[in-house]
Amino acid sequence: MTRLAALMLLTALPFVPLLGRAGDIGDAANLTGLGGALCLWWQVLLGIRQVSERLSDDRLAVVALHRWLGGCGAFLVLLHPLLEMISLQQDLAYLAELDFTWVESTYTSLGRIALGLFLLLWLSSTLLRAAVRHRLWRFVHYVSYPLAGLVLLHAWGVGSYLAELPWLRAYWLGLAAVLALAVAWRAAVPLWTHRYRLAAAEALSPTVTEYTLAPAGRGRARGRGLRPPRPGQFCYLRLRAFSRAHPFSVVRQGEDGRLTFAVKSAGPFTARLARLAPGAVLRLDGPYGTFTREAHEDDRPAVLVAGGIGVTPFVDLVRRHAGPHMTLRHLVSSPAEAVYREELRDRLGPRYEDAFPRDLPLDRRARYFVCGSPGFIAATTARLRTRGVPREQVFTEQFDC
Template structure:
């Protein structure tokens, strides 16, 4: 995160000189608006994993930062129009009435449209999140791209600081250009993602199927480290889904174990031999510190949450590594017998706090939250805990 934090601070520096010029409500509104736009810019950048991965390899930390910035952005984006309303002595209708009759009102209306899009984005990500399906939430999230574009147009057309300070205006245009490039990258990456084909398919349990895929041609994803995951998509422009790599060979073939849990995994089950896929990755740093020294490594898996640990155990199983595989049902007990053989007595049904151990917890969000809560209550320190979760 150090590199990402440094880059974020550098993007803020050009705005610091204008703080001295902020001495009334109108200028405060402009500064708040610029700050909100920069937060939105970073949210779009961090939302493109192929870009953010180059700044920080820990995808879960990036997602957490993305969510935190969402709260900051909401405050700034909502405060800006309120301050503008006060500064211009307008009634509340000023926030939503669109007017494209002349130049300044057109740029102002770009801001009003951005506000309406932001409200839709904010409401579906907060108050309405538990009431809507993930697919709808994700679709609404795509408005962040036109939203950011409208915000930059709005500020460019009527922003006081951008009009008065040519160097700040040039910086603003550079940010807008970077935003356009990031958006283009986001749209184009699926088209050149490496192609793979299904070479083997094995039913491990009634609900878990193992797939081995081999690269088509010379292009392939980087060799995954233990515990990393890749995104799979069935077609170039279809939605990608993340799955942990449970095996790999020297020829570049990768193996995934997938629990049947929705429409995408049902479509995967219907794939035949030589069916095509596209892969993106690998991502993640979840188990990077597991087995790196003489400290005990405790792996705690909930159901199919065992998959990030499979390749790790196969490569690095040792006397100081143990696994607690908490299985919701026998149908999810994939790899149980193999891991028992590799770890022997170190495959347990419970865990015990150890001040020297590192604890790695993977499973559904509810499982991870409950398990980490139990570990913390047992005295495990926060710096000993490493977690990864996914929605089945």
């Protein structure tokens, strides 16, 4: 995170000299607008996993930072038009009026459209998050791309500091170019994702199947594919280059580059995956994640809490790093979800339980790693917090189709 923090500070430095120029509400409105735009710029960049993964290997910290930037951006983006309205002595209608009849009003209207898109994004991520399905929320989140573009265009056209300072205008153009390249990269990722062939499919239970994929094409010729995943990491699988990607945790990796995933039958994607014949080609992107990294960095107690198929991020972790400091609690709603039970029990002994206790045994030194559905994670983390476990000792990864 040190490298990422340094980059963020570096991008904010050109705005520091402007703080001494603020003398009235109009100047304050300009500064809040520029600050909000920079927050949104970073939020969009960190929301592109191919970018954020290269800036920091601490995914949980990046996700937390992404959310924090969203909060800061929300405050500044909402404050900016209010200050402009007060500075120009306008009423609330000023915030919604669209006028494309001349150049300045067009740029101002772009800002108002951006404000509307931002409100849609903010509401779907906060007040309405519990009522919005994950897929709909994900599609609404794509609004952040045109939103950031509209904000940059709005400031370019009517920002007084940008008009007065050529060097700041050039810097703003550079920010816009970097954002455009990052979004283009994100859109083109499916073109160069790794090609794998389905080598084997084995039913672990009536609802869970283990798929083994082998590198195809150049990866096969060189005996490699994706870079080796670390315990707890996941990859995104696609059936075709531009089809929707779905994340699945790696439960085994072979020396020949083969990767194995355990997939629960749940939805159209897994149904299509189950119909694939051996030799079928899939696209893989990753690996990403590693929310379990702290579970094996030292001998501090680590409690792994899994809901159903949420046990998959822990399988490779237990195989490689099981020790007396590690325990696993696996809640299963039916025997069909108790996959890897015998192997995990053999490795962990009495430190593996597939019956979830009413109250988790509390160890104030322990770190808790929780994986499962959003509802399972919400209930488990609430229980831990109620029992006094600090927020910084709880790490989560949710499955949501």
